[in-house]
Amino acid sequence: MPKILKITGLEKTYSSGNKQLTVLENITFDVDKGQTFSIIGPSGSGKTTLLGLCAGLDEPNSGTIELCGQDLCKLNEDQRAQLRNKEVGFIFQNFQLLPTLTALENVSVPLELQANKNAVKTSMDLLEKVGLADRFHHYPSQLSGGEQQRVALARAFANAPSILFADEPTGNLDEETGEKVIKLLFDLNKEAGTTLVIISHDLDLANRTQQILRLKGGKILTNERTAVL
Ligand SMILES: Nc1ncnc2c1ncn2[C@@H]1O[C@H](COP(=O)(O)OP(=O)(O)OP(=O)(O)O)[C@@H](O)[C@H]1O
Ligand SMILES: [Mg+2]
Numbered sequence: 001m002p003k004i005l006k007i008t009g010l011e012k013t014y015s016s017g018n019k020q021l022t023v024l025e026n027i028t029f030d031v032d033k034g035q036t037f038s039i040i041g042p043s044g045s046g047k048t049t050l051l052g053l054c055a056g057l058d059e060p061n062s063g064t065i066e067l068c069g070q071d072l073c074k075l076n077e078d079q080r081a082q083l084r085n086k087e088v089g090f091i092f093q094n095f096q097l098l099p100t101l102t103a104l105e106n107v108s109v110p111l112e113l114q115a116n117k118n119a120v121k122t123s124m125d126l127l128e129k130v131g132l133a134d135r136f137h138h139y140p141s142q143l144s145g146g147e148q149q150r151v152a153l154a155r156a157f158a159n160a161p162s163i164l165f166a167d168e169p170t171g172n173l174d175e176e177t178g179e180k181v182i183k184l185l186f187d188l189n190k191e192a193g194t195t196l197v198i199i200s201h202d203l204d205l206a207n208r209t210q211q212i213l214r215l216k217g218g219k220i221l222t223n224e225r226t227a228v229l
Contacts, residue, residue: 041215
């Protein structure tokens with residue numbers, strides 16, 4: 001199986017005051033192209049940190065990250081941003097919508113910046129897909145948490161990414177909306193072959209992915225395939 005993500009010997013340390021805090025240690029795993037993959041573990045175990053490193057949003061202290069055939073450590077920040085724009089979708093745990101842009105603009109502006117001529121139409125279609133056709137012109141502060149999460153989802157889909165990283169994509173949603181969002185994610189995987197890497201506290205969701213990486217205290221506890229084909 002071709003790999004879309006290869007992580008080797010990753011270590012991440014934060015310094016706070018005069019103390020060094022190692023939050024990820026000796027992390028090695030890879031993700032097949034087109035795979036559905038989940039990362040689980042207790043709060044503070046390093047999941048969000050790991051996802052940020054995988055997507056090239058942050059740099060490790062040691063180890064290597066190969067994303068879409070490129071060694072991220074050999075790219076500068078601009079080159080990493082270019083690779084992200086082209087290949088990567090990211091759904092943040094706290095959404096990170098731009099507060100001064102409407103729902104529609106939050107989805108369309110990144111596309112417009114890439115000179116996409118269908119930016120607005122594409123964005124409207126995506127917002128419709130996540131059930132927000134009547135919220136185009138609302139600002140994030142005028143949207144509920146779950147609605148903001150769905151705008152973030154539409155934005156993550158917008159560039160038709162080859163790999164989508166989602167940090168607790170259903171964390172703020174009721175069961176019914178959560179199920180809709182999950183369906184959208186898995187449909188994207190099936191229809192477009194988008195690789196999914198999902199952080200979740202929801203074991204049921206993790207069990208629907210093909211592989212589960214379990215973290216504890218910044219280390220890999222297990223990395224197992226599930227019965228899902
Ligand atoms: N910028 C930072 N500076 C210092 N420590 C940090 C920083 N970011 C994260 N940490 C620490 O790293 C550890 C891992 O954080 P991370 O956000 O990756 O956890 P998580 O597994 O995503 O947790 P949760 O399930 O609560 O979202 C935590 O103990 C956190 O306090
Ligand atoms: Mg987190």
